Amino acid sequence: xxxxxxxxxxxxxxxxxxxxxxxxxxxxxxxxxxxxxxxxxxxxxxxxxxxxxxxxxxxxxxxxxxxxxxxxxxxxxxxxxxxxxxxxxxxxxxxxxxxxxxxxxxxxxxxxxxxxxxxxxxxxxxxxxxxxxxxxxxxxxxxxxxxxxxxxxxxxxxxxxxxxxxxxxxxxxxxxxxxxxxxxxxxxxxxxxxxxxxxxxxxxxxxxxxxxxxxxxxxxxxxxxxxxxxxxxxxxxxxxxxxxxxxxxxxxxxxxxxxxxxxxxxxxxxxxxxxxxxxxxxxxxxxxxxxxxxxxxxxxxxxxxxxxxxxxxxxxxxxxxxxxxx
Amino acid sequence: xxxxxxxxxxxxxxxxxxxxxxxxxxxxxxxxxxxxxxxxxxxxxxxxxxxxxxxxxxxxxxxxxxxxxxxxxxxxxxxxxxxxxxxxxxxxxxxxxxxxxxxxxxxxxxxxxxxxxxxxxxxxxxxxxxxxxxxxxxxxxxxxxxxxxxxxxxxxxxxxxxxxxxxxxxxxxxxxxxxxxxxxxxxxxxxxxxxxxxxxxxxxxxxxxxxxxxxxxxxxxxxxxxxxxxxxxxxxxxxxxxxxxxxxxxxxxxxxxxxxxxxxxxxxxxxxxxxxxxxxxxxxxxxxxxxxxxxxxxxxxxxxxxxxxxxxxxxxxxxxxxxxxx
Numbered sequence: 316x317x318x319x320x321x322x323x324x325x326x327x328x329x330x331x332x333x334x335x336x337x338x339x340x341x342x343x344x345x346x347x348x349x350x351x352x353x354x355x356x357x358x359x360x361x362x363x364x365x366x367x368x369x370x371x372x373x374x375x376x377x378x379x380x381x382x383x384x385x386x387x388x389x390x391x392x393x394x395x396x397x398x399x400x401x402x403x404x405x406x407x408x409x410x411x412x413x414x415x416x417x418x419x420x421x422x423x424x425x426x427x428x429x430x431x432x433x434x435x436x437x438x439x440x441x442x443x444x445x446x447x448x449x450x451x452x453x454x455x456x457x458x459x460x461x462x463x464x465x466x467x468x469x470x471x472x473x474x475x476x477x478x479x480x481x482x483x484x485x486x487x488x489x490x491x492x493x494x495x496x497x498x499x500x501x502x503x504x505x506x507x508x509x510x511x512x513x514x515x516x517x518x519x520x521x522x523x524x525x526x527x528x529x530x531x532x533x534x535x536x537x538x539x540x541x542x543x544x545x546x547x548x549x550x551x552x553x554x555x556x557x558x559x560x561x562x563x564x565x566x567x568x569x570x571x572x573x574x575x576x577x578x579x580x581x582x583x584x585x586x587x588x589x590x591x592x593x594x595x596x597x598x599x600x601x602x603x604x605x606x607x608x609x610x611x612x613x614x615x616x617x618x619x620x621x622x623x624x625x626x627x628x629x630x631x632x633x634x635x636x637x638x639x640x641x
Numbered sequence: 642x643x644x645x646x647x648x649x650x651x652x653x654x655x656x657x658x659x660x661x662x663x664x665x666x667x668x669x670x671x672x673x674x675x676x677x678x679x680x681x682x683x684x685x686x687x688x689x690x691x692x693x694x695x696x697x698x699x700x701x702x703x704x705x706x707x708x709x710x711x712x713x714x715x716x717x718x719x720x721x722x723x724x725x726x727x728x729x730x731x732x733x734x735x736x737x738x739x740x741x742x743x744x745x746x747x748x749x750x751x752x753x754x755x756x757x758x759x760x761x762x763x764x765x766x767x768x769x770x771x772x773x774x775x776x777x778x779x780x781x782x783x784x785x786x787x788x789x790x791x792x793x794x795x796x797x798x799x800x801x802x803x804x805x806x807x808x809x810x811x812x813x814x815x816x817x818x819x820x821x822x823x824x825x826x827x828x829x830x831x832x833x834x835x836x837x838x839x840x841x842x843x844x845x846x847x848x849x850x851x852x853x854x855x856x857x858x859x860x861x862x863x864x865x866x867x868x869x870x871x872x873x874x875x876x877x878x879x880x881x882x883x884x885x886x887x888x889x890x891x892x893x894x895x896x897x898x899x900x901x902x903x904x905x906x907x908x909x910x911x912x913x914x915x916x917x918x919x920x921x922x923x924x925x926x927x928x929x930x931x932x933x934x935x936x937x938x939x940x941x942x943x944x945x946x947x948x949x950x951x952x953x954x955x956x957x958x959x960x961x962x963x964x965x966x967x
Contacts, residue, residue: 346787348794400756404749423730426752427790430726430759434782437763441776449775450767456760461672464753468674 319635326628327367334366337384338391341439344431352416352428356395359411365390365495368520368632372499372513375617375625386443386502389436389452390495396432397459397487399425404467405550447501455494462486471551473573477558484525485518492521512619516629519613523636526606529554530599531640533590545586549579555605560598568592603637610637645961652954653693660692663710664717667765670757678742678754682721685737691716691821694846694958698825698839701943701951712769712828715762715778716821722758723785723813725751730793731876773827781820788812797877799899803884810851811844818847838945842955845939850962852932855880856925857966859916871912875905881931886924894918929963936963 324331338357344350366387373383401407402415403425409415417425433456440452466483469475496517500510532547533556547554553561557576564572572592575585593599613633620626650657664683670676692713699709727733728741729751735741743751759782766778792809795801822843826836858873859882873880879887883902890898898918901911919925939959946952 344787346790346794349787349790400752404752422748423793424790426726426730426755427786427793429752429756430786431783431790433756433759434779434786438776438779438783441772441779444772446767446770446772446775449772450764453760453764453767457757457764460753460756460760461670461675464672464675464750464757467749467753468672 319631319638323628323631323635326624326631327371330367330370331363333384334363334370334387334391337388338363338366341385341388341392342435348420348424349428349431352399352420352424353395353432355413355416355419356399356410356428357391359413361391361394361411363391364524364632365394365491368492368517368629369495369499371625371629371632372496372517373503374499375513375620375623375629376500376503376505376509378499378503380502382443382502383499385439386448386498387495389439389498390491392432392436392439393452393455393459393491396429396436397463399429399432401463404463405552407546407550443502445501448498451494451497451501455490458486458490462488462490466552471577472553473561473576475553475558477555477562480553480555480558481522484522484529488525488528489518489521492524493518496520508619512616515616516613516633519609519616520633520636523606523609523613523633526555526602526609527636527639530556530602530606533593533599544583545581545589548576548581548586548589555602556593556598558598559601560593560596563596563598564592568595606637610634645957645964649954649957649961652950652957653697656693656696657689659710660689660696660713660717663714664689664692667711667714667718668761674746674750675754675757678725678746678750679721679758681739681742681745682725682736682754683717685739687717687720687737689717690850690958691720691817694818694843694955695821695825697951697955697958698822698843699829700825701839701946701949701955702826702829702831702835704825704829706828708769708828709825711765712774712824713821715765715824716817718758718762718765719778719781719785719817722755722762723789725755725758727789730789731878733872733876769828771827774824777820777823777827781816784812784816788814788816792878797903798879799887799902801879801884803881803888806879806881806884807848810848810855814851814854815844815847818850819844822846834945838942841942842939842959845935845942846959846962849932849935849939849959852881852928852935853962853965856882856928856932859919859925870909871907871915874902874907874912874915881928882919882924884924885927886919886922889922889924890918894921932963936960 342350342353344353369387369390370383398410399416402410403417403422407415408418437452440449462483466487469479493514496513497510500513529547532545532554561569561572572589575581575589610633614630617626617629668676668679670679695713695716696709724736725742728736729743729748733741734744763778766775788809792813795805819840822839823836826839855873858871887895887898898915901907901915936959940956943952943955
């Protein structure tokens, strides 16, 4: 595991502990089954990156209140809600090394618990009594659902363009990172310049994060992401490493790549062959360079803030997004 | 069809037209498929009862603004979102005489469009800039998802009690009616006495409405609700007419009733036999009398308001809830 991860963990240890407690304290379900299913997805080794950046965004804007942790739970609940629905949509079987909720229980329970978590996150937003915060959170949810539907609609499409890919990850991932950072600034009553800078940081971090996530799917170490090899491909999700390679390929190699991609039962040998061809045409390298670009944009966005331990942590998180292996 | 329905329609014709336009204007999806699926569920002959009572609740409190219709869309979107998810949860095939969305398209699309409608309703709530409105709407969503999960958890349970049934319909139906009426009062800046009275009206109306809905499932006219005969029973949903009858029955008849209930492939003959037994033990009659009681409670709650055309309409809606046949 990377050094930078441990450095960050050292800096935010207390924050992560408080976030963990808040996630437990604010769940508040009346129904046993909801508690169990929500617990299954919420307490299965998530990185808590979304609540963490909200807390740090508030802090870098000078927030001194004690409402930041409660507010940060919004973003982990929202994340967990979409994981529950997306795993079902993608017919995933494993997440973070555990059997997914819709298989441990059933589809209906996973759908309804996702709804509950969505509702819970919006109740927490409402509890801030701040229309700007609430609007931001409601808007994130609109974006996320539409991003997922767009992705679903173009499932398996071999002609998915880089532009479409960017639109999908903007909605399904970056909007949440962006919103978390903006809300941090809002509860700190930061200037609109600071709020915009943090939203910018979150957006670019989210893009970089998702690109690396998509890149990790083309690693051969199945243990890394706690899901099967080539999971995205098996779900018909074409991501940047593939999109770029397909565009760059010659006709013969392109045909072979498409054969592997469209065969849902590709073998490990096929997959290794695919990865070699992607390397030949630079798909991974291009994705890495794009992720690096967005990570740098995230860091640049913080230029308006003076140096501080919090700024240092946010900068390190942008680096971590690139080096992470899980 | 009942006379009272036409009388109400005459009184609220213009409101219903405006609600219809608002539902179209506020949907605002970026993605084509979302527009299609949301349209399928939204524009398939819904009664618009929930937005209508919100508009009337605002009006009876003297509301003179022009924000009532936009705000009323919240409650139809929320209703449509839960229909999309519930039809999937219940494995329903037909709703309002049309094939359900998850069969016209697929489960994932229905889940995600439901999420979008949920998010859209919360965005509209956020747009009111009123934390009290937003909290009410977020809370409704929490209740609804938990009510559905409770129902799912007790699916097929022959020992479901009347108390549990009441808890389920309180969450899954009455909370939305109650919230719609409360929000009407809130946007009219009504006194807390008026807001409480309208919430009370909505709650009791919702209970009566659901009881009659459950009763209609035990009619033999398949065309009435636009779904199959004994649909609730086939989905493992025990409702008040059955619950009461099972409690009142003698051992021999009880055994026979339970045999029919637990046989998912019961014949029309079985179903007729079941209905006769329920009639013998008074299940329908008891449910009717309970629905009448709640409808009366709804009307009584309006005592704090002076006579007006709006009050008359709300009173008629409480009567309609009892006489409706669809």
